[in-house]
Amino acid sequence: MKFNKTIVILASISSIFLACSNDDDPVVINEEELITTVRATLIPQNGGNTIILKSVDLDGDGPNKANLSVSGSLDSNTNYSATLEILNETEAPAEDITLEILEEDEDHQFFYSFTNNIATATYKDQDANGNPIGVQFDLLTGAAATGNFTITLKHEPNKGGENVKAGDITNADGATDVQVTFNLTID
C-alpha cells in the first residue's frame, strides 16, 4: 500500500534528523563587564594609616553575598583622599573597569552616602563638561561613631538634575551599576 510506503520514507527521513544533532560542548562565558570588586583606598591627608575598603563578589549575579572587608577604623575629624577601583577579578590578571568608566565619564557618576553623619564626601574629579565623576574624592570624617558608608555607581545619570552635581542621588535617575555598603567605625 502506498500509505505504508510513505511511513517507511518518513521514518528514513527522520533518521537523518537523528544523525544531525550537534554534540559540541558550549564555550564557557566569563562575563566581560562583570564587576566583582570595589576597592576604596583612603589616605589620610595629614599622615596616618591608609584604610582599604573592599567588596568582592566572585559569583556576580549568583546567590553568594559579597565579601566585605574594612582594614581598620578611621580617625575622627580627618580628611582622607580617596580613590576607587572597580575590578573584574574573575579574569587573570584582573580587568580594571575603572578605565572604561573614565572613558565614558560623562555617562557615569559615583554617589556616596553615610548614616549617623559619620563623614561627608567631596568630588575631586570632573568629566569634559565639568561635572563630577567620583573616582577621586575627599572624605572628611566627623566625630567618633559607627555608621554605614554606601558607594553607588550610576550609569547614564542625569547630571543636570537638581543637586546631582553636589552628590545628591535623589534626582540622578539612571541605572545602578554598583552599590556596596561598608560598616565604618570612626575613632
Added chain:
Amino acid sequence: MIQKIFLCVFFCSATFISSAQQCTYNFKGIVTDYHDGTPIFGASIFIKSLNKYATSDARGHFEISDLCPGKIEVRISHISCETKEVFITLDNSFFQEFYLEHHTEELKEVRIVATSKLKTKTLQSSVLKKELIDAYSNSSLGDILKNIAGVSAINTGNTIVKPMINGLHSSRIILMTNGVRLQDQEWGIEHAPNIDINTAEKISVIKGANALEYGGDAIGGVIVVSPDRVLVKDTLYGKSILTGQTNGSGFSFHTALSKATKAGWYVNAKTTFKKYGDFESPAYVLSNTGLNSQAFSLRSGLKKFETGFNVYYTYVKNNIGILKSSHIGNVEDLVHAINSNEPLIVAPFSYDIDAPKQEVTHQLVKIDFYKRYRNTGKLVLQYDFQNNQRYEYDIRVGADKEKPSIDLNLNSHTLKTSFEFDSKSNQTYKVGLKAAYQDNFANPNTGVRRLIPDYYAYDLGLFTIGNFVLNDKTNLDLGLRYDFNYINAKKFYFKSRWNERNYDIDFNHLIIGDFKTQWLVNPTFKYHNFSASAGISHQLNEKNSVLFNYALSSRAPNPSELFSDGLHHSAARIELGDLRMQQELSHRISSSYYFENEKTSVLIDLFYNLIHNFMYIEPEGTEQTIRGAFPVWGYKKTNASLFGVDINWQQQLTNKIDFNNKTSFIRGRDLVNDRHLIDIPAANTVNSIRYQNKKWHHFNATLESNFVFAQNLFPNNNFDVFIPTTNNTVLVDVSSTPNSYHLLKFNTDTSFKLSENSEITVGFTITNILNSKYRDYLNRLRYFADDLGRNYVLQLKFKY
C-alpha cells in the same frame, strides 16, 4: 485554444459529413461522488459542439442518444461540485463513469470556522476575516485578536504584543501559520510572534486544546493563520495598503500580487514595511519605542483536485525599541521608577532605536504535497524549516556597547504527514504523524552568561481524530494524541547557584565539566504526553444550538521554565528555572450556547480549566549583588483553576445600524496556596454601534467603547527591601494593579470603484479619542509609563 477550436470545427464538420449514415451511437454514463462513490443526482452533462445535454437521475445515470462518430467535448457540472471537462472519441456506443468532486475542502473550512452555526462544529472558535485584517494592516497579531471576546494580550510596551486566550499565553498557545507551527522562542513573555498578519486571509482562534491535529499542548488554545485561497482560474490581481498614523509618526505599506492559471498553477508574493518613531502617551513621548519591520513572503504551487503541492517562504524582521526608562539597575531603581509618575527618561521624539532593543529575524520554508485516493481520502506530506535569530541589546559600556546581550539562534525542522478518510460524509477520520528536531545555539560572543542554554530537542507526535454526524442536528468529534518530547541541554551553572538550588543533592550526576566558579551540566529530559478531546454539538431548533466539549492536554516544561538562570534587566529581577519541573496537565470543559434569529445573534462561551502542575513565576526574596539588591523570581508549580465567560451579542437595530457587545470575564485561582493567580486579564466590555450604507459607496462608520475594569483579584507579591542610600526599608509594590479605564474609538471607511476590477477604499480611524491616560495590568512596562495616547490613522487600500 485555437487548436482546440480548430479540432472541434474539424470534427464537427467531419461528423456532419458522415451524419447521414452513422449517427446512432449512444453515450451512457453514471456520475458519482469521488469520495464515497455515491451517485450524484441532477448533474448536467453537456456536449458543447452539438449543444446536446442530459441530466443525471437519482441513480446518477444519464443517456444521450443519436450521436455520430468522432470526438466530442463533454462538460459535466453540478451545483456543489467542481466542473469536469473531458474529450471522448466516439466510434461505438459508449459507457463511462464520471467522478465529481464536492467542494469538500471549502465546506469543511466553513464548518471549522463558522461563527454563526454551532450545529456543525464542536469547538469554541471564532474567525477574523480579511476586511478586518486589512484594517489592522499596520498592527500586530496580538492587537487584532483582541477583537475576539476572551482573547486579550500581554504586552511589553505597545509593539511587543503576545496573544492571550482565556488567560493563558506563550507556550500554552499554538500558533499555526499556513499549516506550520511557529517555532520562534515563543516561551518568552517579551517574545512577540514573528508573523506578518498581512499574509493572512483569515485568522481563527480555537479556545482550548480540542484541535489535537495541531498539538496536544495547547492548554490555552490555537491560533490558525490561513493564507489566501488559491483560485483555479486564469487571473492576475493585486492589493496595496498604505497606512499612516500620527502617534509614532509612522507608516505601514503592504503590497500583494497573485497570479493563477486555470490549470491550477499559482504564485503569490507579499511584502510589508513598517516604520515608526517614538510613540506617545497623552502627556509625554515614550522614548525609544520605535519600530522597524520588514516582511516578505512567496507562495507557489499547483492546485489540482487529485494532487498538488505548495511551496512557501516567509521572512520577517523586526527591530523593536524598548522604553528607555524601563532599563533599571537594581531594586532601588525599580522603587524609584514605580514611585515616579512619569518615566525617568523622556527625550524629544526620534526615529532612532537604541538599546534596550530587540532585533528578531524569522525565516520559514515549507513544502507540502497532497494526493487524493478515490473512495478513500487525502494524504498530505509536509516539511518545514524555521530559523529564528534573536538579538537583545542592553545598555552596556565600553567595547561591548554595540554587542547584543542575548544572541539566540533556533533552528527547527518538522516533518509531518496526515491521512484523512473522508469517503463517508457522515464520518470522517484523520490520522497523523509528526517528527521534529530543534537546535538552539546561544552565542557566547555576547560576553554575558546565557539566559537560555544550548540545547537540542526531538518531538514525535501521533494523533487520530474522528468526526461523526450522528444525525442532521448532532455532531460528535473525538480525538487522541500522544507526544514524546526529548530535550538535551548543555548549561553552565555557578557552583554557588547549583548548591543553593540543592541541585548538588539530586543532579550531581549531570555534571560533565568543571570551570572554576561554574559547572558544565548536561541535563536530558524525556516527557510522554497524552492528550484527548471530545466534543458534541446539537441544534435544539432553528434558533438555538449548544455545544459541549472536554479536552485533556499535557505540556512539557519549556526551556525557560527549566533553565532560566540570570539577571533579566528589563524586569530588574533574577529569574530562575527549575530542573525539577514536570509536565502541566489540563482538564478543560467548556460549553457554548448560540441563539440566532433575523436580527439577533448571541454566542456565550463558558469554560472551566483545571491545570495540575501549573508553572508560573513569582518573587521568592531578594539577593544581594554588587549592583545592590535584586528580587529573585523563581518558576514554581501549583494547581490552578481558571473559569470564564465570553459573550458576543450582535443586534440589528435598523437595516443600516447594528449594535455589538463583546464581554469577557475570567477568574484564576491558585488552588494550592488558596489565592488569586497572577496576570489574569481584568473583565472588559466592548460596545460598538455601526452605521452601514451599501448604496453610498459601502460607507461604514463605527463608534466603539472599550471599558476595562480594574483587576482587583491579584496575588500580593510585594516585598520589603532595605535602601542603603537612604538607610530605610521600603515596600516594593510590584503587585498593585492599575485603575479601570475607558477608551473610545471611531472608524469610518468607504470604497470607490475605479474600474471593473479595481477599487479604492479610504479609511480613517481615531483611537483613544479622549486622549485618556491609562495603564494596563497586562503591560509589563506599566511600572514605568502610561499607555498610548490619541492616534489618527489614515488608510488607503487599492485592489486591482
